[in-house]
Amino acid sequence: MILDSLPLPEDRFYPSDKFGFSCHEGLTCFNSCCRDKHLLLTPYDIIRLKKALKIHSDDFLCNYTIYHTDQNSGFPVLSLKLGDAPERCCPFVEKQGCRVYANRPTACRLFPLGRASSIKQDGSRPDEFFFLLNTSGCLGFNKKEELTISQRLEDQEVLPYIEMNDKMLEILFHPRRDRKKPLDDKQLRKVMVACYNLDVFREFVFNTNFLDLFEIDLETRSKIANEDEALLNLGLAYLRRTLF
Ligand code: SF4
Numbered sequence: 542m543i544l545d546s547l548p549l550p551e552d553r554f555y556p557s558d559k560f561g562f563s564c565h566e567g568l569t570c571f572n573s574c575c576r577d578k579h580l581l582l583t584p585y586d587i588i589r590l591k592k593a594l595k596i597h598s599d600d601f602l603c604n605y606t607i608y609h610t611d612q613n614s615g616f617p618v619l620s621l622k623l624g625d626a627p628e629r630c631c632p633f634v635e636k637q638g639c640r641v642y643a644n645r646p647t648a649c650r651l652f653p654l655g656r657a658s659s660i661k662q663d664g665s666r667p668d669e670f671f672f673l674l675n676t677s678g679c680l681g682f683n684k685k686e687e688l689t690i691s692q693r694l695e696d697q698e699v700l701p702y703i704e705m706n707d708k709m710l711e712i713l714f715h716p717r718r719d720r721k722k723p724l725d726d727k728q729l730r731k732v733m734v735a736c737y738n739l740d741v742f743r744e745f746v747f748n749t750n751f752l753d754l755f756e757i758d759l760e761t762r763s764k765i766a767n768e769d770e771a772l773l774n775l776g777l778a779y780l781r782r783t784l785f
């Protein structure tokens with residue numbers, strides 16, 4: 542998440558802080574949070590969702606996302622395309638709940654919290670903190686069911702998402718990037734294909750001299766042929782090396 546301004550220090554939560562929250566079907570607010578939200582999608586969110594829907598990344602981007610560029614950085618930002626007003630429902634919400642629940646995006650797993658992270662120059666785990674989002678109408682706050690934030694992250698199976706999402710920080714905070722200049726069209730297209738449109742990136746990798754040019758070993762070739770996570774890691778490495 543790219544924040545316009547940082548939450549005040551007293552409004553921040555850290556992994557060992559306790560947080561009482563419990564969301565379940567019996568609540569009268571059930572499903573009400575799955576509408577009218579600006580829901581950002583990370584590259585790893587898109588991998589999981591397109592796999593759940595069994596569709597090509599191009600179809601996912603065309604049918605389920607809204608594209609814009611971040612005003613300051615010029616980096617592409619994708620959000621989930623919602624249904625028509627006034628409800629503006631998420632396309633995946635059904636009466637019984639989320640139809641892609643096992644593959645729901647990072648923002649849904651973290652809700653009602655948001656997470657901010659920034660890179661450390663020594664390569665160790667990024668600094669992170671959490672903060673409460675707008676939760677009007679949410680009835681999930683419950684003192685009896687307190688977990689630490691760390692426990693909640695495990696409970697919501699969000700750690701693999703965080704690990705992959707944080708790899709984007711190395712591109713956003715790349716030492717060769719001129720922070721005053723937004724990305725140009727060529728850089729923008731590179732990021733879109735190597736991070737977000739992975740099925741097209743795979744076609745590019747296997748149908749050009751990419752594998753030889755970047756000396757990709759046989760084991761990696763076999764992995765990226767079948768695993769989107771491995772291909773995204775290659776895409777990120779390619780961007781780290783060539784984007785700036
Ligand atoms: S993806 Fe699922 S959990 Fe997230 S907003 Fe849509 S229906 Fe709700």
Ligand code: SF4
Nearest residue numbers: 564570571574679681
């Ligand atoms: S509004 Fe809060 S408690 Fe209600 S379904 Fe959404 S997250 Fe759960």
